[in-house]
Amino acid sequence: MQKKWLLMLTAVLIAATNSASAVDKRTENNGQLVLEDIPTIPPSIIEELNRYQNVRSASFRGWDMDGTGIYVSTRFGEVDQLHKVETAGGARRQLTFFDEPIGSIMTRPEHRQLAFTMDVGGNEYAQIFLFDAQSGSSEMITDGQSRNGAILWNKQGSAMAYQSTRRDGKSNDIWLTTFADGQREERLILQSEDGSWWGPSAFSQSGSQLLVMQYISSTRSKVHLLTLDSGELSLLAGDGEKDSRNFPAGFSYDGGSVYVVSDRGGEFTQLIRKDLSSGNETVITADIPWDISSFTLSEDGRRGAFVANENGISSLYLYEPRSDRYHKVDSLPIGVIGGIKFNPKGDKLALSLNTPKTPTDSFVLELNRRPLSSGDLTRWTFSEVGGLNTEYFVEPKLIHYPTFDQENDKPRKIPAFVYKPRNPKGPVPVIISIHGGPEGQYRPVFSSKYQLWLEKLGVAVIAPNVRGSAGYGKSYLAMDNGYEREGSVKDIGALLDWIATQPDLDAERVAVFGGSYGGYMVLASSVYYSDRLKAAVDIVGISNFVTFLTNTKSYRRDLRRVEYGDERDPQMRAFLEKISPNNHVEKIQVPMFVVQGQNDPRVPVTEAEQIVAALRKNGNQVWYMNALNGGHGYRKKENNDAFTQATALFFAEHLLTDEQREKSTLIND
DSSP states (O other): OHHHHHHHHHHHHHHHHHTTTSOOEEEETTTTEEEESOOOOOHHHHHHHGGGGOBOOOEEEEEOTTSSSEEEEEOSSSSOEEEEEOSTTOOOEEOOOOSSOOOOEEEOTTSSEEEEEEOSTTOOOOEEEEEETTTOOEEEOSOSSSOEEEEEEOTTSSEEEEEEOTTTSSOBEEEEEEEETTEEEEEEEEOOOSSOEEEEEEEOTTSSEEEEEEEEETTEEEEEEEETTTOOEEEEEOOSSSOOOEEEEEEOTTSSEEEEEEOTTSSSOEEEEEETTTOOEEESOTTOOSEEEEEEEOTTSSOEEEEEEETTEEEEEEEETTTTEEEEOOSSOSSEEEEEEEOTTSSEEEEEEEETTEEEEEEEEEEOSSTTOEEEEEEOOOOOBTTOOGGGSOOOEEEEEEEEEEETTEEEEEEEEEEOOSSOOSSEEEEEEEOOTTTOOOOOOOOHHHHHIIIIIOOEEEEEOOTTOSSSOHHHHTTTSGGGTTHHHHHHHHHHHHHHTOTTEEEEEEEEEEETHHHHHHHHHHHHHGGGOSEEEEESOOSOHHHHHHHSOHHHHHHHHHHHOOTTSHHHHHHHHHHOGGGOGGGOOSOEEEEEETTOSSSOHHHHHHHHHHHHHTTOOEEEEEETTOBSBOOSHHHHHHHHHHHHHHHHHHHSOHHHHHHOHHHHO
């Protein structure tokens, strides 16, 4: 059986090699997925990967009007749709049945309705829909052309604020829609003039005031107070010349104070209460040396909750507004928390929780009468995992490896999460998985993709948080900005050095994998370290910063210029051209798999097309996959399945030895 599989794989790969001079092009998924020079995946491999590709999740999206049931998003077809769960462990009753995935969701207070966003083909030009939970009917309430999001209802459910490019197609303004007597009235309430992103965050209890966020860059944002009747805009946080991150978190129940999350007092974002009359501020979480990532208050204002990102792991805290005291909840599993919200009565807190061994599911924490006391944590959804025994899934180990520069007269340490296969025989190949952003952060979440590679290919996976990653303080976050961009690439070189010191890792067989900015990192690593790499997978990656900034959608161009540099400045333009991978194609001597979505508004398809063309002209082996109905990543299951299968075959060909391919359970089960 093993010889049969090895012969089959060898035949597939020889056929691909022989056709390298002429592009072999075909389509799948009803013509929506274009594949170039990618071998046909053997049916047996598709069958073997099937269980890993049938993992679901169920993210908490809101309470129903009565506070007894919850809304979740999950997938029972090709894309995520809205479902309702009435009781813990109850059935997920599907409410929406669209061909496109549901985006953000916001329940309408005092009504059995909710608003959600949805785009077409991953183009991210989301429209807002009003959905009736009783009748199942929905109505688009935006213009069908602009980009809309950041939905926010007032406490009475009579008005909705949202961000939109409706005015001119590029400016990120704030609009308000009011609902009265069956009629809707829309008006522009805040107009962006500087290229930054403006969005609503919280209404006051009366609905007369609105907390507004102004996002300028990953290291600079501001909080404003907008009075709706007069249009007066007051700056609450983010003044001064030094960059700081400031995020609006909500109003106190009496409206006399606001909560903000800010790092202007140190490296990490802290929860702060600001009195609107005096301007006095109270730093609530001064003794938590990590970023506060989310905050919510109950409707009666008696209690609150917030989440801290502690070295990539989420910690949940209950908060008492009257005393500003808080208490850590110890009953939660180690994982990553999202979507916290109290029910209308304030006696339950719902949340999403993801762990290395369980996909995202919805949980409800029972709360006691005392604001800082909690009861049982109940799991409301049990997402399918394709019949896999996730108890055998590998959990990562957090390590810190030395890099090229110094910190406090010692080598700077870069955090990374390391997954190693069970019962390895000899040094194992390595896949370095690089997150996007660039201000993203890899966190130890459930990944059937990583577990597939570990189990079926017998490789290790390392996910580093190179300089520029969030979660480690604002200095670390800003360390790759502007002319320091390639410092993050050098961190990958330092990781290759570290791998070479590990006796159980094979430094001669290393691949890089990443999407978006992580795709740029894959290409840049291939420029500098081709002699130390065996394979590279670039997903919706930037191949040239100048063409990227020129062609990315206008509504986000100025925001990206703050991060990467302004290509209109001659000196910066020269630097961006210098570090762009497609200007150094001759240095890339590693097989490349390029993955793209035709409708990607962030990193346009031209970024993939130009690097593929340049690599082919240089004689490099390139696999190219483009989803005509996809955008910045594949959200349709059939496209993602094809990508997963092709990636496994690509790594099997280029990362494994003949002996390892023969022993691989992917190839030989």
